Amino acid sequence: CAKKAKTPKDSSNELAVCRVLLADLEAHQDAWPFLSPVQHKSVPGYRKVIKKPMDFSTIKEKLTNNLYLNLENFIVDVNLVFDNCQRFNEDDSEIGRAGHRMRRFFDKRWTELLQF
């Protein structure tokens, strides 16, 4: 049988899911290291080590400016936040632990949302 073409409304649903996910991330108690861009002046070495900085406020900006075409692009940027965190911070550090907790929360939350 003919493959069902993806209707446009799917992508608008996906963007609604992105907004819900981002709100949940920002509201999480462990979100504090990720809410705004890392100020490389207050974090020596960050700019050298982390080639593609990303944070929740930048993701919100991109979402508002329609720079995410689908959920996939959004998830790539959220994972960039957590990958940068793991690269720069020890696992056994305040920020490192927050990053692992936030990644676990995110993975659980979007799989829940994609079930319906």
Ligand SMILES: Cc1ncccc1N[C@@H](C)c1ccc2c(c1)OCCO2
């Ligand atoms: C996610 C991340 N990775 C590596 C370093 C920093 C950060 N977060 C910044 C906001 C941040 C978090 C905590 C701070 C700080 C900056 O500046 C010095 C005081 O403590």
